[in-house]
Amino acid sequence: MPDELADRTGHLKIILGYAAGVGKTYRMLEEGQQLAAAGHDVVIGYFEPHGRKDTIAKTEGLELIPRRVVQYRERAFEEMDTEAILARDPEIALVDEFPHTNVPGSDRSKRWEDVLVLLDAGIDVITTMNIQHLESLNDQMRKITGIQVRETIPDWITKRADEVVLADLTPNALLNRLDRGVVYAPEKAQRAKTNFFKESTLAALREMALRQTAHEIDVRNVDDSSLHPMGTAAAARSSQAQPVAAVQERILIHVTEAPTTAGLIRRGRRVADYLKADCFAVCVLREPLPAESRHAIERHLDFSRRLHIETRILEGTDEAEVLVDFAHTNGVTQIYVAKPPRSVVPFLFRRQLVMRIVRLATDIQVTVVADRRKRMN
């Protein structure tokens, strides 16, 4: 490899799916095979066979970097051996299951962190993930599937990818595969069908994956929209094609100790991403604050930072006034607040807060964010 390429960051490609069995891993290996056939130096960094014959057959001829064994609580776990891949220094590494959480005692806690290390070393990575692992969709996923996904991946990581490609399959075809035992062993397949693999659930997940992929293209296209006289595809879509005046939006998320705050942060982050807006998470500490509330607020601020949201801690007795002052000084265009709780007394208190913010905000829009966690029937 020529020297000038040594400093280059690796190219990241994510193959996105909406459920197990749609063919993400297969697709990753197939691309690996094609690249290897075209003379590229490809290795399998990590691969999860799930006992699927077709998929395993696709690994044939590709070099497999052996996994590392990590001992945890007197049991042996196998993880990707990032150091071994770095030492081997291939051109391209195939890494399955991007959102995977490594067993405690590993060098890094998440596989995506391992992938970032590979990219920094100039290795191209092709990886796989399902839509339900995307952090900003966590509440909606719970609503759709009834499952709280714990292994999430912050949205900014997917923005880091040069490319997001969808592995599409219709739910009908997926259910057929499930029935034929391609995806899971028979008894597990039966259980899966009554829970996650309901056709309506799959359709909803698939729609989210399709839209997310379109969005990932959109954000990458907007930057060089000058290439096209019509502007972005979004603008070309409206037949009148009148460009909407670009407003630099700045979103302020009001962080409190309330349990709905995590959902509020995710939603704010998501809207900010779509509007290409700046995003702040701000809390107002009032004295005296019980230790429990303080911890909850710290947790929420930490969570915001993990999602690459700038955080600020303000102090003062009048929460609404402090918040709106900050908003005005910082050119905020939208304030995001949580929905007031249903019970009467706290409701009156929160409502007063919301209404006071609205009153003080004058030219700033205030969004009361819904609680999206509720499972639908």
Add this chain to the structure above:
Amino acid sequence: MPEPERSRPTPEQLLKQVEAEELHQRRGKLKVFLGYASGVGKSFRMLDEGRRRKARGEDVVVAAVQQQAPGDVEEILRQFEVISPRLGLASPCIDVDAVRRRRPAVCLIDGLAYKNPPGSQNSERWQDVDELLASGISVITTVNLQYIQEKQPQVEAIRGRSVGESVPESFIRRADEIEIMDAPPEYCVTRTEGGNRISDEEATRLQHQLSELREIALVLVAEVVDSQLEDYLRRQGIEQSFGTHERILVCVTPRSNASLMISRGKRQAERFHGELFVAYVEQDQMTTQDQETLARNLKAAREAQAHVDILHGEDPVAAILHFAEKQGITQIFVGHSLRRGWWQSLVPNPVDRLILEADGIDIRIFPHGAASEAQ
């Protein structure tokens, strides 16, 4: 004026529904592989699916394939029974009668947008497919985004050239299944341009065009999936929405800062590939000036390509929420006057009630009054 509410179906409507359902049962199933460019592997996927179904014991035949099939396609093709096309016309076309006589369970038909030669039964291939479906034969087919009629103005604006053939979008939307072949553009660039070397600049431009087409194709499939999902939920009697699709409802009154709300709503809907609704709850007493303002606002809404609805009801909040639930709205934009002092009152005001009663919907409040004077 649009109807305010959809009422429960009458017995006649139900009967029609049952009849439609029965017809649907007898009809063959249509599966479409959609691509945003040639070279993404649609034909291969179609044949591969046919091969799998055949292996599972289904009676599968091929009625049309592209002329210049790549080598890997040719190899699979040999495993199928092929119904010979009708010859003797200016170009070959599907022999619909022969397929009907053969009566397979599944028929593979490449290139749905193909224009039949003069003298054939139907002028377009999709009409042949429609006939086969009607006679109970399932069809697996392929189509390229550029042939979908309603998308053609956008596609032509991006590609700068037009194509002669087209398939109505409604036909694609009626498909039982639609699957997208999503491949990164550079893959197609090398494929579509074949052996001819193109300059880097040209390649970048082409890639950019292709990724815009790719985006349109993904959104189209998302919309088809969304409407299928909605139909399913409705049939199951589930009124709630999954919220997979952003739908923004802007509530206008004569006094609200409607143009700002509509332009923000439009922008948000566009960025999310979502839909924009603008609604107004009818009020009895309105000054002439109010009426004029309202008419202006609704005109602006139509210009923004919003779905415009006029709602009725004694209780405006209930009317809005009812509408929002029916339409699967995810965000409501509402104006809030700063002039009046009722924000201090203990009696919940309409905005309070919206916030409290809206389930799973974000409420975005646009202050007006003080604000619009300040601007």
